[in-house]
Structure formats: structure tokens, C-alpha cells
Amino acid sequence: MSVELDSVSFSYGRRKPRILDALSYTVPEGFTVLLGPNGAGKSTLLKLACGLNQPATGAVRLGPHTSRDRGFLTRVAWMPQNITAMTGLTAREQVAYTGWLKGMSRADAWDAAEAALDRVQLRDRAQVRTAQLSGGQLRRVGVASALVHDADVLLLDEPTAGMDPTQRRVFRDLIRTLATGEVRVLMSTHDVADLAEEADHVTVLTGGAVTFTGPTREFLAYAPAGTAGPRRAEAAYTAVASAGAVLH
Numbered sequence: 001m002s003v004e005l006d007s008v009s010f011s012y013g014r015r016k017p018r019i020l021d022a023l024s025y026t027v028p029e030g031f032t033v034l035l036g037p038n039g040a041g042k043s044t045l046l047k048l049a050c051g052l053n054q055p056a057t058g059a060v061r062l063g064p065h066t067s068r069d070r071g072f073l074t075r076v077a078w079m080p081q082n083i084t085a086m087t088g089l090t091a092r093e094q095v096a097y098t099g100w101l102k103g104m105s106r107a108d109a110w111d112a113a114e115a116a117l118d119r120v121q122l123r124d125r126a127q128v129r130t131a132q133l134s135g136g137q138l139r140r141v142g143v144a145s146a147l148v149h150d151a152d153v154l155l156l157d158e159p160t161a162g163m164d165p166t167q168r169r170v171f172r173d174l175i176r177t178l179a180t181g182e183v184r185v186l187m188s189t190h191d192v193a194d195l196a197e198e199a200d201h202v203t204v205l206t207g208g209a210v211t212f213t214g215p216t217r218e219f220l221a222y223a224p225a226g227t228a229g230p231r232r233a234e235a236a237y238t239a240v241a242s243a244g245a246v247l248h
């Protein structure tokens with residue numbers, strides 16, 4: 001099952017401009033990177049896709065559920081761009097708390113929190129208060145919180161911002177193991193060179209509209225012929241983002 005946005009419109013207030021206007025989009029299978037310039041609406045799309053914000057018109061669905069149902073919220077995980085350290089909580093407590101909020105029993109959430117911290121290589125910091133973690137470590141707590149309740153769809157808002165190169169690599173490998181079978185991962189990033197080639201699909205959002213969505217090899221084909229390996233994704237992104245037309 002995937003998250004589907006069906007003709008969704010949204011603005012941050014009645015008199016505010018529409019950020020998304022009749023946008024229809026389905027989170028693709030596997031691992032998808034969501035690219036787009038600052039202010040394109042990536043975070044807004046992710047917040048609608050996880051049920052945190054509700055559309056003014058249209059609907060967000062996961063199988064039989066809409067984003068207003070409990071059944072939707074327990075199957076979709078979202079990692080915000082800014083992770084907040086919860087006052088007084090250790091890393092394990094903070095991750096377990098997210099599991100509990102998503103409907104797990106206290107005992108299950110506690111066990112799952114340890115496993116999730118392990119997956120992001122933060123087990124040795126499990127007993128440290130989150131307020132005392134570094135920015136990159138706190139982001140890993142955010143990733144663990146998104147993993148804790150075994151969601152079908154993971155929506156990650158710039159999860160690698162602030163991670164060092166080693167952790168970015170660990171994270172990329174983790175995403176590859178997560179985005180298999182039924183689990184879909186949609187991740188916004190500005191880290192085009194690092195991540196786009198790893199993905200199964202690429203979606204480009206420009207001015208609140210999806211201007212490209214498709215398999216990564218189709219995306220990379222927009223790079224001018226002869227562009228060298230590591231620069232291919234950036235060149236493809238530049239070509240797609242500057243085309244100003246819908247390419248999918």
C-alpha cells in the first residue's frame with residue numbers, strides 16, 4: 001500500500017498563497033528521493049503525506065484509510081526537518097515515546113526503541129539525554145523514531161543534513177535495507193550528488209508541482225551526454241529543474 005495524494009490543495013492559512021494546488025502524487029515503490037529548490041513545497045508535501053497537516057481540498061489516502069484515520073497514522077512515519085530534544089528524556093525514552101504515541105504498548109515500544117537505535121548505530125548513546133546529543137546524533141534519534149513502529153511508508157525530511165560523511169554512508173545503506181518489499185521510503189534532500197543515484201525513483205517538485213517523477217535511470221538520462229559519473233545526478237537535476245515544464 002502506498003500514500004496517495006489525490007488532487008490536494010493546501011495553504012498555511014486562509015489568506016495565504018496556495019503552496020500545493022490540485023497536486024496528485026503516489027509515493028513510488030522502494031526508495032525515492034524528493035528533490036526541489038528551497039521553498040518548492042517538499043516539507044509541505046511530506047507533512048500532508050503523513051497526516052500532520054490536512055488538505056484544504058482533495059484527499060490523502062493509504063488503502064482504505066484517509067489521513068484523518070488512526071489506521072493511516074500508525075502505518076505512516078514522518079521524520080521532521082528539525083528534531084526536538086524532549087526535555088529530560090534519554091535517546092531510548094524519546095524513541096520509545098514515539099512508538100507509544102503510534103499505538104504500541106509500553107513494553108513493545110521500549111524493546112523496539114533499542115532495536116531502532118541499533119539500526120542507526122546509536123545504541124551506545126541510548127541512555128544519554130537527547131538534549132546532550134550532537135546535531136547529527138539527534139537526527140539519528142529522529143530516524144530511529146521514524147523506524148520504531150514498523151510503518152509501511154517512511155517520509156523523511158532531509159534526514160542526512162548535519163550528518164558526517166561516514167554516517168551519511170551508513171544511513172544510505174540503512175535506507176537500502178529498509179526500502180524493500182512492502183516498505184516505501186520518500187526522502188527529501190538537497191544532497192543530490194550523494195543520494196539520487198542510490199534511489200529507485202526520483203521526484204522533483206518545483207513551485208508546488210511535481211515536474212518529474214520516474215525511475216532513477218530516466219532521471220539521469222536528462223544529464224547532458226558525457227557528464228562524468230558523480231556529476232550526473234546534479235546535471236540531471238539542473239536540467240529537470242530549469243526545464244520549467246512537466247516532464248513525467
Ligand SMILES: Nc1ncnc2c1ncn2[C@@H]1O[C@H](COP(=O)(O)OP(=O)(O)OP(=O)(O)O)[C@@H](O)[C@H]1O
Nearest residue numbers: 012016019036037038039040041042043044045081
Ligand atoms: N508554517 C508556515 N507558515 C506559512 N508559510 C509556510 C510555512 N511553512 C512553509 N511555508 C511556506 O511554504 C512554501 C513551501 O515551504 P516548504 O518548507 O514546504 O518548502 P521546501 O521545499 O521544503 O523548502 P526547503 O528546501 O527550504 O526546506 C514556502 O514559501 C514557505 O515560506
